[in-house]
Amino acid sequence: MTDFRTHASRRGGRLDLRHLLLLPLALLLGTGSAEAQGTVEIDSRIQEMVAQVSAENLEHLVTTLASFETRNTLSSVDDPDRGIGAAREWMVQELQGYSSRLQVGLDCYDVAASGRITRDVEICNVKAVLPGRTDRRVYVSGHYDSVAQIPSDAEGEWPEGDNPAPGANDDASGTAVAMELARVLSQSGLEFDATLVFIGFAGEEQGLFGARLHAKRALDEGIQIDAVFNNDIVGNIRAGDGQINGTAVQVFAPGPDDSPARTLARYAYRFGKAYMPHHDIRLVGREDRFGRGGDHTPFNYWGFAAVRFTEVMENYARQHTVDDTADGVYFPYLARNARVNMGGVASLALAPEAPDVNSPNGNPRLTRGESRYAAHLEWEPSQGATSYRVFIRDGWSMDWQQVYEVGNVTEYTFEGLSIDEHFFAVAAVGPDGHESLASPYDRPPRVIEEVETR
Ligand SMILES: [Zn+2]
Numbered sequence: 043m044t045d046f047r048t049h050a051s052r053r054g055g056r057l058d059l060r061h062l063l064l065l066p067l068a069l070l071l072g073t074g075s076a077e078a079q080g081t082v083e084i085d086s087r088i089q090e091m092v093a094q095v096s097a098e099n100l101e102h103l104v105t106t107l108a109s110f111e112t113r114n115t116l117s118s119v120d121d122p123d124r125g126i127g128a129a130r131e132w133m134v135q136e137l138q139g140y141s142s143r144l145q146v147g148l149d150c151y152d153v154a155a156s157g158r159i160t161r162d163v164e165i166c167n168v169k170a171v172l173p174g175r176t177d178r179r180v181y182v183s184g185h186y187d188s189v190a191q192i193p194s195d196a197e198g199e200w201p202e203g204d205n206p207a208p209g210a211n212d213d214a215s216g217t218a219v220a221m222e223l224a225r226v227l228s229q230s231g232l233e234f235d236a237t238l239v240f241i242g243f244a245g246e247e248q249g250l251f252g253a254r255l256h257a258k259r260a261l262d263e264g265i266q267i268d269a270v271f272n273n274d275i276v277g278n279i280r281a282g283d284g285q286i287n288g289t290a291v292q293v294f295a296p297g298p299d300d301s302p303a304r305t306l307a308r309y310a311y312r313f314g315k316a317y318m319p320h321h322d323i324r325l326v327g328r329e330d331r332f333g334r335g336g337d338h339t340p341f342n343y344w345g346f347a348a349v350r351f352t353e354v355m356e357n358y359a360r361q362h363t364v365d366d367t368a369d370g371v372y373f374p375y376l377a378r379n380a381r382v383n384m385g386g387v388a389s390l391a392l393a394p395e396a397p398d399v400n401s402p403n404g405n406p407r408l409t410r411g412e413s414r415y416a417a418h419l420e421w422e423p424s425q426g427a428t429s430y431r432v433f434i435r436d437g438w439s440m441d442w443q444q445v446y447e448v449g450n451v452t453e454y455t456f457e458g459l460s461i462d463e464h465f466f467a468v469a470a471v472g473p474d475g476h477e478s479l480a481s482p483y484d485r486p487p488r489v490i491e492e493v494e495t496r
Pocket residue numbers: 185212213246274275
């Protein structure tokens with residue numbers, strides 16, 4: 043792996059050094075790979091936004107959400123103090139107060155009774171949009187609906203709607219992360235390349251209804267969603283068996299290895315770690331916790347990149363009960379998880395779009411080059427990019443192991459490097475050093491047709 047390295051070590055692009063501090067990538071890749079090269083540019087403006095994430099504000103948001111007693115999707119929409127209607131009305135007002143740049147509103151759907159939705163109901167997500175230079179979107183989400191079993195309920199029965207369900211950790215905590223990032227990012231005065239969307243989904247507890255409806259509509263309307271940072275159960279540090287951890291978070295991303303979700307997970311790790319180096323970001327290569335689900339999954343199902351953040355120490359005894367109260371949320375820990383989100387979300391929203399590495403027929407533009415023994419990569423230029431980075435990992439690795447600054451070019455050749463034994467991706471870098479998602483050179487699995495016999 044060393045023979046080609048000298049061909050690729052030059053740096054490209056101009057960096058605005060007023061804002062930036064260069065860190066060796068080897069410190070940030072987490073794999074401890076001695077071969078890792080390249081840099082992550084630390085932007086002092088993102089550092090400032092990370093610092094502005096406030097545990098006190100998060101506590102205010104979670105305790106207020108819990109104070110509506112229940113936010114069950116089937117609870118009252120008319121009571122001014124209690125139920126999901128009062129909760130979403132308050133969220134809209136709170137978000138509107140952050141900045142006139144935020145476009146705040148409800149995203150509603152009429153849903154017929156089915157399964158745990160025991161009567162026809164209007165499901166309303168709460169959405170705040172911070173327009174960027176482009177329409178492509180980066181999401182931060184949680185679900186603001188809640189649910190609680192009634193002790194007298196039969197096993198497995200789902201309550202109809204009006205019993206107390208404070209839902210402080212599940213998932214006022216994730217909703218508060220989305221709202222707090224909306225506050226800090228909308229008040230930053232920065233202009234982002236991507237449009238930022240902060241959203242609280244409803245109907246999650248009945249079967250991901252709000253997220254399913256929203257993601258499918260985005261697909262049908264051709265809306266480009268580049269990333270969904272979904273936060274669900276992110277504020278508790280003490281497991282039911284007494285284990286405690288307030289310095290780690292899980293990030294779930296289903297495969298295959300170069301899926302949009304895993305591409306986003308690698309990015310969330312790289313830039314979460316850059317801005318929160320003392321937080322243990324644990325990538326998990328599965329869809330969700332074992333046998334459980336969340337709002338990132340419909341987005342992945344319809345082809346968007348989405349990951350789920352969840353605390354590492356869940357307390358199952360409090361989830362989906364009247365005991366899911368704000369005293370079970372440790373706000374300094376919730377703030378750390380919000381800051382990890384901020385590192386990834388702000389970096390991605392400031393970066394250019396990821397380059398297209400496929401030809402019009404959908405095949406990746408990765409060949410063996412003229413020599414037939416090289417790795418030759420081509421890609422389309424990304425608007426606003428001033429340089430590109432090539433990422434390489436070997437054939438049985440999950441994390442990128444090498445990063446090359448290849449300059450402002452749209453093709454690159456690594457002479458003597460096998461395209462069979464390695465995986466490749468290219469990211470675009472903007473004038474201030476912000477890096478896009480890495481576009482993988484990936485082929486869909488071969489379709490095998492049954493042979494007709496006679
Ligand atoms: Zn939840």
